[in-house]
Amino acid sequence: MVGKYATETLQADAAGIARAVHILRDGGLVAVPTETVYGLAARADSDEAVAKIYAAKGRPSFNPLIVHVATPDETRRYAHLSGEAEALIAKHWPGPLTIVLPRRDDAGLAEAVTAGLPSIALRMPAHPAIRALLEAARFPLAAPSANRSGYISPTTPGHVLATLDGRIDAVIDGGACAAGLESTIIAVRKNGELAVLRPGPIALGQAVSSGAIEAPGQLASHYAPGKPMRLDAAEVAPDEFLIGFGAVAGDANLSARGDLNEAAARLYVCLHLAASSAKPQIAVAPVPEQGVGAAINDRLRRAATLPHA
Numbered sequence: 001m002v003g004k005y006a007t008e009t010l011q012a013d014a015a016g017i018a019r020a021v022h023i024l025r026d027g028g029l030v031a032v033p034t035e036t037v038y039g040l041a042a043r044a045d046s047d048e049a050v051a052k053i054y055a056a057k058g059r060p061s062f063n064p065l066i067v068h069v070a071t072p073d074e075t076r077r078y079a080h081l082s083g084e085a086e087a088l089i090a091k092h093w094p095g096p097l098t099i100v101l102p103r104r105d106d107a108g109l110a111e112a113v114t115a116g117l118p119s120i121a122l123r124m125p126a127h128p129a130i131r132a133l134l135e136a137a138r139f140p141l142a143a144p145s146a147n148r149s150g151y152i153s154p155t156t157p158g159h160v161l162a163t164l165d166g167r168i169d170a171v172i173d174g175g176a177c178a179a180g181l182e183s184t185i186i187a188v189r190k191n192g193e194l195a196v197l198r199p200g201p202i203a204l205g206q207a208v209s210s211g212a213i214e215a216p217g218q219l220a221s222h223y224a225p226g227k228p229m230r231l232d233a234a235e236v237a238p239d240e241f242l243i244g245f246g247a248v249a250g251d252a253n254l255s256a257r258g259d260l261n262e263a264a265a266r267l268y269v270c271l272h273l274a275a276s277s278a279k280p281q282i283a284v285a286p287v288p289e290q291g292v293g294a295a296i297n298d299r300l301r302r303a304a305t306l307p308h309a
């Protein structure tokens, strides 16, 4: 234990979920597996509980949180839904799509969740562990990625404990996450236009990309492994840890068979291995830009950008 909490590891069974709901109801913090990455959950309707998320992560207060809901209907309590929003929800929920909508004035959620913005980010996740929590808890959960701010996102309980052991109440062990990349974030404008704020597991052809930094996950430097990293490496130097793809084997391989979905699921595992290796630098083999490859390259570029650059 390094912080003030004795962080419990809970199983993703009935007893573990019941214990997690108890902790959350009392305003505590529980890391929970989702289909994207592990989330650090707190009740979204409590100022005190939400403040603990920012404190545990060291997250800047201007970076708003995604609110996770148990049913599509619940979103009506917190946001104004247009026809375009309804269509996205019908098509993609439950699943790895976060929708940013105009926030209702009477949403009744902690102010800090939306960081003072007039909008709110909502998602109905598919993973059975967080769904069981949401269904039993009956309050919405704010849940950013379960890592110290600026570090690599967690896709295993071990990754969570690496930066948050002693800083949170519990982690639910649900094994490795399937998608392995944070959710796609789409904003639905008042005029019905869609904008991609963050690429992710779901690619939406009709959406236009936004130039402005609206989602702080879009900051140039993010997901940082803490050492220099270069992309599209054709060859590797002796002091570099090579993250391979396909035929480029490397010290760790995103996907030996060149499968982009497998590469997405393994991206953060490979970044964690590279970060903890004795090699002082990281090189990454080229990853094709098609399909989810665009989201993988987006994360790799941010991981390769040094803070304050």
Ligand code: AMP
Pocket: 063, 064, 065, 066, 100, 114, 117, 119, 120, 121, 143, 144, 145, 182, 185, 197, 214, 215, 216, 217, 218
């Ligand atoms: P994380 O939970 O760490 O993956 O980060 C959540 C992402 O959602 C951040 O990049 C936030 O900026 C973004 N986000 C949350 N709420 C909003 C909002 N109201 N408008 C735009 N982006 C948002």
Ligand code: MG
Pocket: 144, 145, 153
């Ligand atoms: Mg994050």
